[in-house]
Amino acid sequence: MVTRHVNFNAGPSTLPLPVLERAQREFLDYEGSGMSIIEHSHRGAVYEAVHNDAIERLTRVLQIPDTHQVLFMHGGASTQFALIPMNLRNDAGSGDYIVTGTWGQKALGEAKIVATPHVAWDQSVEGRYERLPKQDELNLRPDAPYVHLTSNNTIMGTQFFELPDTGAVPLVVDMSSDILWRPIDVSRFAMIYAGAQKNMGPSGVTVLIMRKDLIEGARKDIPKIFRYGEVAKANSLQNTIATFPVYMVRNVLAWIEEQGGLPAMERHNRAKGEAIYGAIDGSDGFYRCPVATEDRSVMNVVFRLPSEALDKKFVAEATAAGLVGLKGHRQVGGIRASIYNAMPLDGVERLVDFMHRFAQAN
Numbered sequence: 001m002v003t004r005h006v007n008f009n010a011g012p013s014t015l016p017l018p019v020l021e022r023a024q025r026e027f028l029d030y031e032g033s034g035m036s037i038i039e040h041s042h043r044g045a046v047y048e049a050v051h052n053d054a055i056e057r058l059t060r061v062l063q064i065p066d067t068h069q070v071l072f073m074h075g076g077a078s079t080q081f082a083l084i085p086m087n088l089r090n091d092a093g094s095g096d097y098i099v100t101g102t103w104g105q106k107a108l109g110e111a112k113i114v115a116t117p118h119v120a121w122d123q124s125v126e127g128r129y130e131r132l133p134k135q136d137e138l139n140l141r142p143d144a145p146y147v148h149l150t151s152n153n154t155i156m157g158t159q160f161f162e163l164p165d166t167g168a169v170p171l172v173v174d175m176s177s178d179i180l181w182r183p184i185d186v187s188r189f190a191m192i193y194a195g196a197q198k199n200m201g202p203s204g205v206t207v208l209i210m211r212k213d214l215i216e217g218a219r220k221d222i223p224k225i226f227r228y229g230e231v232a233k234a235n236s237l238q239n240t241i242a243t244f245p246v247y248m249v250r251n252v253l254a255w256i257e258e259q260g261g262l263p264a265m266e267r268h269n270r271a272k273g274e275a276i277y278g279a280i281d282g283s284d285g286f287y288r289c290p291v292a293t294e295d296r297s298v299m300n301v302v303f304r305l306p307s308e309a310l311d312k313k314f315v316a317e318a319t320a321a322g323l324v325g326l327k328g329h330r331q332v333g334g335i336r337a338s339i340y341n342a343m344p345l346d347g348v349e350r351l352v353d354f355m356h357r358f359a360q361a362n
């Protein structure tokens with residue numbers, strides 16, 4: 001018997017148990033091919049079928065229109081922070097950046113190295129971002145090559161529930177920690193990108209969903225290996241892609257489809273979010289969420305106890321009870337519960353139950 005913890009880590013994060021069991025079952029002899037999927041050539045028919053199945057399933061699950069193409073790349077979301085300005089800048093500079101947390105700051109930092117970006121919004125209070133901007137607070141340029149934003153702030157615990165209007169300027173979104181959390185209208189995005197290791201699979205592959213005209217218009221005066229146009233032309237097989245992570249992403253997508261697709265994910269995620277925020281709000285101030293109510297993330301719930309000593313005690317006792325990964329990011333402290341698609345409602349109920357007992361005892 002295997003004992004598995006309830007894993008609230010922010011990323012890499014918990015994966016659906018049936019997906020892990022499938023990988024285990026299929027590992028030594030993938031579909032009767034006499035070898036593991038990780039021993040197959042990335043150009044062979046067996047892997048290629050997995051690769052294309054991952055693309056087809058993602059297209060089906062997110063209802064990606066024909067105007068867009070799915071790409072897989074290496075280097076995590078952080079590499080895209082550099083590749084986006086390299087590929088999409090114009091001769092005047094990089095894009096407009098809506099900075100709402102650490103990841104947005106990092107994206108802006110890389111864009112500055114490539115070519116001058118423009119900051120459309122960046123208002124932290126003592127380094128913390130506890131709310132998101134309203135449309136009329138954004139300083140957007142109508143001739144910007146693109147607008148960049150982070151849809152879910154994994155560290156700060158904020159999430160955009162409505163997208164800003166960027167007019168005709170292409171909207172580029174880092175969706176690393178909330179891709180697939182609910183249905184979205186992909187046509188509103190020029191580019192979506194996400195490291196797989198939060199809501200889609202293991203680390204090692206980054207998924208891009210890009211408008212084809214943006215790919216075609218991307219710059220060609222950079223090394224070939226960094227050009228979106230080349231990646232697209234090669235169906236992401238320009239060089240050896242991370243085959244095992246793509247296989248795992250495919251299996252996570254198959255699991256999502258079995259669960260009823262993204263409408264089912266949304267119901268499930270909202271129920272979990274309500275349970276934890278309900279416990280915070282119903283604690284007579286024992287637990288406190290620093291984030292503006294309308295911007296509270298359904299993926300990463302951030303909260304604090306009355307003192308840092310109690311934060312520590314909470315984490316230690318939760319860990320002993322099999323609830324792991326709850327320590328907040330060092331930048332904001334406190335507690336963070338990451339409750340991505342793969343976190344079962346039962347795991348959240350166990351946390352809520354623990355929160356009640358801890359508040360009573362302390």
Ligand SMILES: *Cc1c(COP(=O)(O)O)cnc(C)c1O
Nearest residue numbers: 076077078103154174176177195
């Ligand atoms: C984790 C995270 C990143 C960094 O991802 P890597 O794949 O490690 O580069 C970027 N953006 C967001 C929103 C994240 O949550």
